[in-house]
Amino acid sequence: MSFLKKYWAIAWIAGKSNLAYAGEVGSRMFFLTVILYIFMCLWKTTFANAGATNFAGYTPRDIIWYLAFAECIMMSSPRVTPLIDEDVRTGSIAVQLVRPLSYPLYRLASNFGEQVVKFAVTAVAAFLIALLFAGVPENFVTGFLFALLVLPFAFVLDFLGYLLVGLCAFWFEDTTGLALIYSRLTMIAGGMLLPLELFPEQFQVVLRSLPFAYIVNGPARLFVHPDAEALGMVLVNQIVWIAILGLAAAAVFKKALNRIALNGG
Amino acid sequence: MVMVMNLAVEVNNLRKVYEVHKRRGFFAREKTEVVSVDSVSFTVPEGQALAFVGPNGAGKSTTIRMLTGILTPTSGDARVLGFTPWKDRSKMAFQIGAVFGQRSQLWYHLPAGDTFDLLAKIYNLNPVEYRKRRNELVERFELGPLLDVPVRKLSLGQRMRAEVAASLLHKPRLLMLDEPTIGLDINARHQLRELIRDWNRNEGLTVFLTSHDTGDIESVAERVIIINHGRLILDDTVDNLRNRKEFAGMSLEDALAHIYGLEHDDSLDDVKKEALIV
Numbered sequence: 298m299s300f301l302k303k304y305w306a307i308a309w310i311a312g313k314s315n316l317a318y319a320g321e322v323g324s325r326m327f328f329l330t331v332i333l334y335i336f337m338c339l340w341k342t343t344f345a346n347a348g349a350t351n352f353a354g355y356t357p358r359d360i361i362w363y364l365a366f367a368e369c370i371m372m373s374s375p376r377v378t379p380l381i382d383e384d385v386r387t388g389s390i391a392v393q394l395v396r397p398l399s400y401p402l403y404r405l406a407s408n409f410g411e412q413v414v415k416f417a418v419t420a421v422a423a424f425l426i427a428l429l430f431a432g433v434p435e436n437f438v439t440g441f442l443f444a445l446l447v448l449p450f451a452f453v454l455d456f457l458g459y460l461l462v463g464l465c466a467f468w469f470e471d472t473t474g475l476a477l478i479y480s481r482l483t484m485i486a487g488g489m490l491l492p493l494e495l496f497p498e499q500f501q502v503v504l505r506s507l508p509f510a511y512i513v514n515g516p517a518r519l520f521v522h523p524d525a526e527a528l529g530m531v532l533v534n535q536i537v538w539i540a541i542l543g544l545a546a547a548a549v550f551k552k553a554l555n556r557i558a559l560n561g562g
Numbered sequence: 563m564v565m566v567m568n569l570a571v572e573v574n575n576l577r578k579v580y581e582v583h584k585r586r587g588f589f590a591r592e593k594t595e596v597v598s599v600d601s602v603s604f605t606v607p608e609g610q611a612l613a614f615v616g617p618n619g620a621g622k623s624t625t626i627r628m629l630t631g632i633l634t635p636t637s638g639d640a641r642v643l644g645f646t647p648w649k650d651r652s653k654m655a656f657q658i659g660a661v662f663g664q665r666s667q668l669w670y671h672l673p674a675g676d677t678f679d680l681l682a683k684i685y686n687l688n689p690v691e692y693r694k695r696r697n698e699l700v701e702r703f704e705l706g707p708l709l710d711v712p713v714r715k716l717s718l719g720q721r722m723r724a725e726v727a728a729s730l731l732h733k734p735r736l737l738m739l740d741e742p743t744i745g746l747d748i749n750a751r752h753q754l755r756e757l758i759r760d761w762n763r764n765e766g767l768t769v770f771l772t773s774h775d776t777g778d779i780e781s782v783a784e785r786v787i788i789i790n791h792g793r794l795i796l797d798d799t800v801d802n803l804r805n806r807k808e809f810a811g812m813s814l815e816d817a818l819a820h821i822y823g824l825e826h827d828d829s830l831d832d833v834k835k836e837a838l839i840v
Contacts (some may be wrong), residue, residue: 299683303683306679306680306683307684310669310672310680313672313676314669314670314672317671317672388662389667390632391627391632391660391662391665392662392667395630395632395651395738396655396667396684399650472652491817503575548764
């Protein structure tokens with residue numbers, strides 16, 4: 298119990314600390330409004346030109362709510378790789394390693410607390426904008442509850458991806474490029490720019506066999522199209538990917554610790 | 563009656579070699595070995611305040627990091643409070659405190675009190691004992707009015723006092739300080755040294771200090787170990803070092819500079835060097 302308590306306390310303090318960034322919250326809201334407005338215009342034109350009322354089951358209203366939810370996940374994703382980079386480059390990792398803590402779990406807890414707060418704040422604004430542009434979605438309450446069930450796993454999965462990229466700092470020192478590739482993969486292969494259901498069938502098979510689908514598309518799709526079977530499928534895939542990436546991260550961290558050569562001295 | 567002296571730190575032939583890869587052409591890389599710590603041996607009795615000093619790149623931080631379990635040595639052995647640091651890092655962490663110069667453990671945007679509360683959970687402190695300990699530290703380190711101020715608004719001196727207090731919350735038996743007064747003004751330095759010295763003398767806390775500031779060494783430490791090029795070149799009490807006839811009339815800073823310089827003086831053979839400094 299005390300094991301969980303300490304990481305819960307880290308998540309709590311990270312969330313609390315994040316509330317201090319009022320300026321960042323404001324700029325995030327502005328960016329979100331612009332992005333959603335652009336996407337809304339694009340999709341309106343697409344639907345009008347195609348003369349369609351829905352694409353793969355997504356009505357214009359569904360699409361806007363899907364985008365709003367997907368954007369919340371993407372924009373709330375904490376930038377953990379620069380932190381790991383800095384920890385390794387400056388030797389600050391020493392501060393964490395002399396405490397009775399696991400560094401990856403410390404980063405997970407801290408990341409989780411931060412993302413929950415960022416998601417909640419972003420969601421308030423995103424939902425208001427989507428409400429204004431598209432009206433109330435169908436099955437809002439069920440969709441919201443289903444999405445809430447899979448969101449924590451999506452956050453953990455997203456973190457593990459970034460952790461693996463960040464741990465490369467032990468070999469490359471600067472992981473900015475890798476982190477950029479990873480975030481773009483999450484955007485495209487995760488279904489933020491375009492719901493996966495709109496991709497050709499063969500692509501969908503490939504994309505659904507990757508973890509990115511369960512970070513963005515899984516929760517966002519459940520939010521607009523809540524379905525018990527889909528909920529189970531998303532949860533199972535998330536848990537399997539968390540196990541795979543978690544084991545990979547543990548193995549990489551163990552190897553990284555052997556390479557540790559802190560700066561200074 | 564035989565007095566048994568408990569050892570806080572026991573180091574035997576500790577050695578750390580880094581592999582450095584140098585580029586030779588487009589693809590070829592040459593592997594070279596850099597000896598950072600070279601067969602260092604010493605002991606520190608419990609309750610002693612030791613200054614572990616040397617010029618930049620001498621191997622001080624590498625040694626301190628092996629002793630905190632962050633780095634694994636290439637060879638040799640070390641026991642810290644009965645633990646092998648690199649094998650028992652998590653267990654040992656409950657018994658040691660560490661302050662690494664400008665690397666903060668306090669949450670920057672939150673008051674130091676919040677970090678104290680978090681540390682209480684990380685170290686599984688009993689809530690009643692924690693409150694008692696916190697109040698004691700707050701009083702001794704004069705943190706009362708600062709406890710609710712976000713860390714980013716504290717001066718460096720105030721922040722360092724909070725850092726050291728945070729590292730003492732879980733009642734460590736050994737405190738590792740890596741350049742704790744770096745960047746501090748004279749008053750803040752003086753205040754911090756006094757606090758560390760008091761804690762060492764009154765609470766029996768073993769202090770392992772690395773610093774380039776001779777004021778830190780003279781104020782806090784009773785013994786000094788000098789390391790250079792990874793090798794231990796002097797181990798003596800601070801008083802003895804100050805009173806050595808070859809350093810008569812010199813400040814401690816000049817004496818240290820002289821010792822560091824001797825290591826590079828090729829005109830002296832090894833026997834003469836040994837006679838002068840070890």
